[in-house]
Amino acid sequence: MNGNLGTPRSVIVVGAGPTGLLLAGDLAAAGVPVTLLEKRPRKISNLSRAFGVHARTLEQLDARGLADPLIATGDTITGLRLFRRLTLDLGTLPSRFPFLLITPQYEVERLLERRARELGVDFAHESEVVGLRQDDTGVDLAVRGSDGTVVTHRAAYVVGTDGHRSAVREAIGLPFPGVSVIRSLILADVRLAQQPEGVLTVNGAGDAFAMIASFGDGWYRVMGWNRRHEVSDDAPLDLDEVKEITRRALGTDYGMHDARWLSRFHSDERQAPKYRVGRVFLAGDAAHIHSPAGGQGMNTGLQDAANLGWKLAAAVQGWAPEGLLDTYEAERHPVGKAVLRSSGGLVRLARAHSPVLRAVRALVSAFVNMAEPAQRKALAQISGLGYKYAAPRGSHGLTGTRIPDVALKSGRLHEALRGGRFVLIAPAGSYEESGDRTNRLTVERWAGDRRTTVLVRPDGYVAWAAENADATAVETALTAALGH
Incomplete structure (x- = not known):
């Protein structure tokens, strides 16, 4: 050290x-x-x-020049299918990365x-x-x-x-504090004789659930559980049990063989x-x-x-x-x-097993599939794009929100954020930084004729915004966010 x-x-x-x-x-x-x-x-x-690497995480990695190299290591999927009925279309995400990266x-x-x-x-x-x-x-x-x-x-x-x-x-x-949500999960790295249809295969049937994801090098990660066989993390696990769970959940074990690693764990919810x-x-x-x-x-x-x-x-x-x-x-x-x-x-x-819970699951799936606002809300939460931080009363509506990778005269916002500084996006000719904050602030211009002035935090969320702001308003906002 x-x-x-x-x-x-x-x-x-x-x-x-x-x-x-x-x-x-x-x-x-x-x-x-x-x-x-x-x-x-x-x-x-x-x-x-x-x-899985979600869209908002890829945006953060893009702001560090790492998203494209990471995407090259895996595969992307634009649709998530849950419970056999619920389908989420990731291709509609308002992001440069409208997909889930499997890597x-x-x-x-x-x-x-x-x-x-x-x-x-x-x-x-x-x-x-x-x-x-x-x-x-x-x-x-x-x-x-x-x-x-x-x-x-x-x-x-x-x-x-x-x-x-x-x-x-x-x-x-x-x-x-918290609880154990799933008392017994299995993990395995295996080879498959038959290749699954997609990069990510997931389903639950009866008392079993299984997911298969590709490493991209001929090995596959299998995760699953069997409600009727919940044992401690240190209980022995063999490939036959992994095959059985996979067949029950997915209808086939894809000719699983040559397991290089087998493990059990339990899943908690704690904070x-x-x-x-x-x-x-x-x-x-x-x-x-x-x-x-x-x-x-x-x-x-x-x-x-x-x-x-x-x-x-x-x-x-x-x-x-x-x-x-x-x-x-x-x-x-x-x-x-x-x-x-x-x-x-x-x-x-x-994990729903009672008729009532299964009926609820079917209703939820049907509602999210048919109702566009519900679909957007589910996508925003799972992808991480929809989270908003609290803003002072009376703030501009953008304050506290994640800002997309907008076009600037110099390029893209995520590129401007790679310096780790605040980025002030201002209309052409409206503000020139002349103080001693250049190590904390980058001033950029909109690629178009937008008149909104936006101060973007280093993590890509809006610290302050205003329409047609004069130099005094901008300087007040900068002082509040960055000091003198």
Whole structure:
């Protein structure tokens, strides 16, 4: 470990999964000294559970120049079929990415780790957090290395992105209330004699559910459950059981053979009551875990990181407006709760076994299929495009919303956001930045003749907007968001 851990104006991120990697990279890109601690040895595992990257996450990755390389690692699907009756048309999403990208989590991690290393993140593997103390000026973190030696390091802030068994969450005394939604899930990596029709195959029938996703290299990930055989995570699992569940749910096992990995796990719904305690924050699975329905877990964690990174950088660098760090929990906790509710609802409908619940599922499916507003709402929630953050009373309607990848005179908005700065989109000739905020602000012009002035946060959400704003109004908004 280098001196970053000993500096009072640095950040320590604990946990090198997708959330921690994105966050650490964003901090480093902003010039903040950051160290990423990971309990495991350096290795990107192919045993990850996440397989779907949604549109909003791809937009965030595009704002970091990573979306196109990631898309090249997988396949895209434009339709999701649930419960045999419910079909969601992702091709209608108002995004540059109107699809679901099917690619394993380790591909996401590879890209994010490469970016973090290139930006100068200090990685410390085989480093386990064993204690934490904080005061008004910083956090002392006790870390046990691979040789068993415990060393205490100090930083301005610490973020726990260390999963559902988070040592950071435990150290700050936060509970993790919730329930087990599915008591027994099976996972397997297999080869198939017959290729499924699509990149993602999923269905439930009777007491069984199964999903098959392609790695793209001849291997397939199988996930499933059997309501009539719910056992502990450490119970033996063999390929015959995986085949049986798959046949019951999908009608065939596609000639499954040569399993290279078999595992059981259970799926919980849990959320920490707070995402911040003093100078310590939680993000990703350390803050919330969801059922696998809808594939929103990893995506929600990456959105947490995108929200928190620029705010922490502003605080470390001394220009954060009063209360900025509090907005992380205020904005992201409700999103985590909404994902918990929606993914839990999907899995409960998928597991419906009583005639009444199955009738409800049929009605829900028919309604969403036929009602365009219901379809749009479902798509907005699953894709992550529809979440809006609270805005002050009387604000412009755009305030707090995610802004699409709009056309600018210089190119696209996502390209302008790659500097990690706020972007002010102004009508031609209406405002010229002449202050000392150039390291925090980029001024752009609309490609067309639109008269709305929009201040876009580094995470792609609107901080402020106005119609026909004069220079005084713009300067007031910039001062409120970026300081002097």
